[in-house]
Amino acid sequence: MSEATATSAKTKGKLAIYWAASCGGCEISILAIDEKILDVGNAFDIVMFPCGADGKVRDVEQMPDGAIDVCLFNGGIRTSEQEYMAQLMRRKSKVLVAFGSCASEGCIPGLGNMSDRKQIFDTVYKEGSSTYPVNPKDERPQAETKMPEGTLHLPIFYDTLKTLDQTVDVDYYLPGCPPEAENIWKAIVAILEGKLPPKGSTIGVNTTVCDECKRTRHEKKIKKFHRTWQIIPNEEECLLEQGLLCCGLATRAGCGSLCPQVNSPCIGCHGPNDGVEDFGARLMSAMASVIDSNDPEEIDGIIKDGIPDPVGTFYRFSLAKSLLRRKNKAAIAN
Amino acid sequence: MSFEPKIVGFLCNWCSYRAADLAGTARIKYPENVRIIRVMCSGRVDPSFVFKALSLGADAVMVAGCHPGECHYLEQNYKAMRRFHILKHTLRAMGLEEDRVRLVWASAAEGQLLAEHIEKFVADVKKLGPLNWGHNWAENGDRLHALEAIVKEHEEAMEVKS
Numbered sequence: 001m002s003e004a005t006a007t008s009a010k011t012k013g014k015l016a017i018y019w020a021a022s023c024g025g026c027e028i029s030i031l032a033i034d035e036k037i038l039d040v041g042n043a044f045d046i047v048m049f050p051c052g053a054d055g056k057v058r059d060v061e062q063m064p065d066g067a068i069d070v071c072l073f074n075g076g077i078r079t080s081e082q083e084y085m086a087q088l089m090r091r092k093s094k095v096l097v098a099f100g101s102c103a104s105e106g107c108i109p110g111l112g113n114m115s116d117r118k119q120i121f122d123t124v125y126k127e128g129s130s131t132y133p134v135n136p137k138d139e140r141p142q143a144e145t146k147m148p149e150g151t152l153h154l155p156i157f158y159d160t161l162k163t164l165d166q167t168v169d170v171d172y173y174l175p176g177c178p179p180e181a182e183n184i185w186k187a188i189v190a191i192l193e194g195k196l197p198p199k200g201s202t203i204g205v206n207t208t209v210c211d212e213c214k215r216t217r218h219e220k221k222i223k224k225f226h227r228t229w230q231i232i233p234n235e236e237e238c239l240l241e242q243g244l245l246c247c248g249l250a251t252r253a254g255c256g257s258l259c260p261q262v263n264s265p266c267i268g269c270h271g272p273n274d275g276v277e278d279f280g281a282r283l284m285s286a287m288a289s290v291i292d293s294n295d296p297e298e299i300d301g302i303i304k305d306g307i308p309d310p311v312g313t314f315y316r317f318s319l320a321k322s323l324l325r326r327k328n329k330a331a332i333a334n
Numbered sequence: 335m336s337f338e339p340k341i342v343g344f345l346c347n348w349c350s351y352r353a354a355d356l357a358g359t360a361r362i363k364y365p366e367n368v369r370i371i372r373v374m375c376s377g378r379v380d381p382s383f384v385f386k387a388l389s390l391g392a393d394a395v396m397v398a399g400c401h402p403g404e405c406h407y408l409e410q411n412y413k414a415m416r417r418f419h420i421l422k423h424t425l426r427a428m429g430l431e432e433d434r435v436r437l438v439w440a441s442a443a444e445g446q447l448l449a450e451h452i453e454k455f456v457a458d459v460k461k462l463g464p465l466n467w468g469h470n471w472a473e474n475g476d477r478l479h480a481l482e483a484i485v486k487e488h489e490e491a492m493e494v495k496s
Contacts, residue, residue, distance in 0.1 A: 156477060303419050
C-alpha cells in the first residue's frame with residue numbers, strides 16, 4: 001500500500017475475518033501477505049479473526065448493524081451455527097466478501113453434497129476405523145440433549161452444504177483455493193482506495209488460465225485421457241493435448257498458471273469467468289469438444305476410461321454452486 | 335391423476351425443428367409434454383441448459399439434431415454427441431436415471447420419426463415418475479428451530495455483563 005493510501009484512510013476501519021466449513025488455508029494465505037499485514041493493522045481494527053486474533057462472537061453481536069466495514073468470510077455453510085454466523089456477519093458488515101472457493105462455490109467441503117447427513121455421520125461415527133472403538137454404542141451427535149441442568153444444543157449438520165451467497169447477500173467474491181496472497185493484497189488495496197467493481201463482481205481478472213500458461217498449443221484432439229499418475233508429461237506442450245484433464249481452458253486466471261508451470265494440470269480452483277452459471281458444465285463442454293472420435297461407442301469408452309469420477313473432475317470446486325447443487329437424495333444408499 | 339411429465343426439448347433449427355413443423359402441418363399427433371426450444375444447432379446445447387431445465391422442474395430433457403454427417407454446420411452435431419455422452423456420464427454419478435436425457439436425430443423430412451421419438455420418450459419418462467429436483471435442496475425441518483435456539487442462547491448469555 002502506498003503511504004497516500006494509508007493516510008487517506010482517515011479513521012480506522014473495522015475488519016472481520018471469519019471461517020465456516022473450510023480448511024484454514026485461507027487464513028494462512030491472508031497471513032502470507034507477510035509484513036503487509038502490519039499495513040492492514042494500520043488501516044483496520046481487526047474485530048474478529050478466530051484463527052489469528054481475539055474478538056468474540058458476543059462482541060460482534062453487541063455492535064450496531066453495519067459497524068464492520070469489511071468482512072472476509074471463507075468457508076461454506078454446513079451447520080446451523082455457520083448459518084447463524086453468516087447472518088450475523090452479514091448484518092454487522094457493510095461489505096461482505098465471499099473469500100475463496102469454499103464461500104464462493106463450496107469447494108472440497110461441497111463435494112460432501114454427494115452424500116447426505118446420515119451417510120456422512122455413518123462414515124465418521126461408525127465406519128471410520130479411528131472412531132469405532134470409542135463409539136461402541138453407535139451414537140450420533142444430537143441437536144438437543146436434556147440434562148438435569150437444562151437442555152444442551154449442538155449445531156444441526158445439514159444434508160447439503162450451501163455457498164455463502166445461497167445463505168445471505170454477498171457483495172464481492174475472491175476466487176482461489178486459497179486466494180493467492182498477492183490477489184488478497186490487491187483486493188485489500190481496492191477496498192481501502194474505494195476502487196471496487198460493481199456489487200456482485202468477482203475481484204480478479206476475466207480471462208482463462210490458458211492465457212497465462214506458457215506452454216505451446218496446437219489443435220486439440222484427444223484419443224485417450226490419462227490420469228496424472230499414468231504419464232509424465234513433457235514440459236513444453238499443452239497438458240490437455242498430452243491427454244491430461246487440464247481445466248485451464250475454462251478456469252479464471254489470476255494465479256499465474258501455477259499448476260501447469262510445475263507440470264501438473266489445472267484443477268480449476270479459481271472457478272469460472274463472469275457469466276458462467278455452471279462451471280462443471282463449461283468444463284464438460286470444453287472437454288467433449290476435444291475428443292477425437294465420431295463413433296458413439298468409442299466416445300463412451302474414452303469418457304468412461306479416462307474420467308472415472310466425473311463429479312470430482314468437473315465439480316471438484318463447484319458442486320455446491322452448480323445448477324443441481326447435489327446428488328439426488330433418492331439415489332444415496334442409506 | 336396420471337403423471338404428465340414436463341419435458342424440455344432443444345431442437346435444431348435446420349432439421350429437427352423443421353421436422354416438428356412438418357409433423358404439425360401433416361397433422362401427425364404426438365404428446366404435448368415436450369416444450370420445444372429452437373436452437374441453431376444441437377451443438378449449441380451446453381450441458382448447463384440441461385442442468386438448468388432439470389433444476390427448474392423439468393422431468394426430462396430431449397436434444398434433437400440433424401443426422402450425423404448432415405449437420406448444417408458440418409460437424410457440430412458430433413460435438414453435441416460427445417457432450418451428450420459426457421453429460422450422461424455425469425448425470426449417472428449425480429444419481430439421475432439416464433433415461434431422463436435423450437439425444438435423437440431427425441431430419442427436416444422426418445416429422446413422423448420425431449413424433450415417434452417423442453411418443454416413446456414420454457412413455458419412458460412416465461415410467462420413471464416425477465423428478466422434482468428442487469426437493470433435494472430442502473433442509474431438515476428442524477433448521478429454523480436450531481437457528482432460533484442459537485439466538486435465544488446467545489441472548490441469555492448476553493445478560494452476563496461486567
